[in-house]
Amino acid sequence: MPASPLEHSFIAGLDRDLTASSGATIEVIAPFSGAVLHELPLSTHNDVHDAYARARLAQLAWARAGFAHRRAVLLRAHDLVLARWDLILDAVQSETGKTRGQAFEELFQAAGVTRYNALTARRVLRGQRRRSGLPLVISTRVRYRPKGVAGVITPWNYPLSLAAMDVIPALAAGCGVVQKADNQGALSILSLRRAFIDAGVPAQLWAVVAGDGTEIGGAVTNEADYICFTGSTATGRVVAAQAAANLTGVSLELGGKNPLIVLDDADPVTAAADAAYACFSSLGQLCVSTERIYLERGIAPTFIREFARTVTGLRLGGAFDYSADVGSLTTQAQLDRVTAHVADAVEKGATILAGGSARPDVGPLFFEPTVLEGVTPDMDCFAAETFGPVVAVAVVDTEQEAILAANSSDYGLNASVLSGSPRRAMRIAEAILAGSVNINEGYRGSFSAVDAPMGGVKQSGLGRRNGPEGLLRFVDPTTISRATGLLQLPRSGREFAKLAGPMLLLARALKLLRRR
Template sequence: MAASPLDHTLIAELDREINSTSGLTVPVIAPFSGQVLHELPTSSTTDVENSYGRARLAQLSWARAGFAHRRAVLLRAHDLILERTELLLDLMQSETGKTRGQAFEEVFQAVSVTRYNALAAHATLKGRRRRSSLPTVVQTRVRYSPKGVAGVITPWNYPLSLAAMDVVPALAAGCGVVQKADNQGALSILALRSAFIEAGVPAELWAVVTGDGNEIGGAVTASADYICFTGSTATGKRVAAQAAENLIGVSLELGGKNPLIVLDDVDVKKAAKDAAYACFSSMGQLCVSIERIYVERSVADAFTAEFAAVVSALKLGRSFDYSTDVGSLTSQAQLERVSAHVENAVSLGATVLAGGKPRPDIGPLFYEPTILTDVTEEMDCFAHETFGPVVSISVVDSDQEAIIAANSSEYGLNASVLSGSTTRAMRVATALEAGSVNINEGYRGSFSSVAAPMGGVKNSGLGRRNGPEGLHRFVNPITISRATGFVQLPRTGQEFAQLTGTMILMAKVLKALRRR
């Protein structure tokens, strides 16, 4: 089945949930067919500002409602997401061109993120006592106060899971959200939001705005108390600069040129299948996708031959069921970028082992998963992110050479190691410069570990989502200390003279007792 199964009445209902008074719309194209999926209402800067005003009022009550209330609401939303799985899958496939299976990964991630934050928020963010350097004299507690309203800027490639990983912890921490959805993923985000609204999240607390980033992106940043951005490194730097002007915090998940190392003790057949998914899931249109493979020489021929065979056998298609392995690119711009990278590499001497061409016979934005060898520094795909179904293979003589090559990048988002030895793989993994490293998996191990932080180093970003670190983004720690009166702290020179000896002795005793 190639035609979108979406009902136009449903689409119209979702579109009405966008905060838009501009009266303007933009066409959103269905990647599978190239036809207009719907006319998306767009927001103005005034719509953004008004959304923040309403969200701030709603946030005051939401924060006061407490952890138990927020937990109950989020757990109801968790159940509603599960009930609406098929609808969410249809929406994501229609908007992004994913396969059914790769769309399901997003639903499962959204469910996992919602459950984690619902259950973890109280334990992570409740007030705690902290030790004083003057025990019994001073008592200190730290409490956490919600920052207010977060601005969330979400891209088109993983609309459901990326929205959940930023919006849900904000809600769990007691914040409101104004989310700038990419036009191509707005329906999926609105459908996710509707589950939370039905579960009990006030509609004004989570606003969704749409439109051109150059027109409304500055307004989203200008009024926020914290910013979450996922996208390109170039845009992320601009967002960070805007946030710095307002002295607000920011978390950025940016670009990657992610490496995979194949050690010489692998099961070649299994490694080839694992590598293929790591490279070509969602047509490589995800920030943690593998774009560089380094394989040790003794298994290079066998791995490369098996990898090429696996990739060539992947089934491309635009079906709304689980019968295909690889879907479509999402936009004409993506198709042009992928084609340009491959053509540039081939013109400069690269060899195509698999793929290397578009497939208009299947759909307007289909491109075959592509393997390149003999990729050199002057080629565009050598160091620059393709963000598409293109991977290069290079042969190395040792794991140390592989580590050096993998780390020779301005990016550091994700990396992968395939090996038959856990000990050896761990040794290599700990030497890699990346925010996450997966062993015998491409990205799903770390991506699905919602209790662990996710983010990048170098030009791949700042801050972390998921885990306690993801919740702490949305709160300000506030220290409250109380003098007990057991001993009066010195205030005059005479009082200091009387107490300094005692305080020095106390410091020595605390060191001996290993008290911090």
């Protein structure tokens, strides 16, 4: 396998950007080769505490600097991210095992998120006049105040884009950030952060710490004024409980067991290609990727044949170019989980239509994209998230059966509908219980729509990132009302007696005028 193209000096430079003082390190493994990529410095509880203290001081000046200053800095950062695209892509591939194309999706998303928040924050957060209960008598405005310092906990699977979707709106809103990077994604996050620091973001405003979640995760959560967490549902519950103890706001993007419905009016060849990408981008290590496919009976034989052929033809590889269709799993734990899910399904009667095997001949953590048929509720992969290159196909007789099957999950993060009829697909999309639904696309439509909210329902999370909703997470609204002096509000029984009648007439008049 090819060695990582990252230079030692580049890695060492980024490592120095971590808030870490203990001198302890941990080996980070390059997924493509299994070799040690670098020694990552580990942060302590004291490091986290110090990072919050410094970020709070920097945040005061950053908030006072105003929207125009923050916009200019973020737009410069946008340009630097694009200018350094090749080095950043190298970092993402080296840590995650993604293909070049799927790493590029991350970089493109990070740039889009930066541009959007830079240009949108003032419009969404500058405050506005609101209707008063007594027009002309009372004037009311809403102002937004940055919450302070956000704690952001980012996983390894999409370190660049997930960091951007939480950190950048916080910065645009005038907040500081203490971010816990997963050990396997720290270089990617630090390479992104370096572009922002060089663009003018104060280094202490966006601190990055790294280490085991059980060691420092609680410290990141407990000192935050708002918490953004992306990860498993089990860990999300722990973070939510810690946040609740402090009455701290939280947004959680958690697990998914995402369904894809293929209707009988879809083109089977196109649908097979779209479904393959929906399932196996980043080798399935994506919270919004597809793990369940429901086929209307009329298209099932043709689709299954085309899908198996497409999946079998996907090129596995670890090159730092665009020659591979799918890359590697990221960690040994991921490989073990995928292997166990496939073995359990086969042992209990499922049929492998494509893939099914590890590929150590390609690299230590490669696993073939795998299609299973005949998956039943007693199999581990039926309801639990595999988070790897495994998808189960099943045949249904009606649209209603497909909707019921899609909704029969504890999760509700993302879903997809493939159809030749936009109207029919929209009708089904509106009936699916998920935070986002894509029509004739797996996940990239909603994932890339940075002006629209993204998040889950049921056990897939709380809150939303992206769009105005993503910015409003990081501010506290303050309502400011002023008596204009046009009319004195009643303060005594005698004054109420005089004004009760006219105020009742006013209430009736406002209803007739349809004034809220």
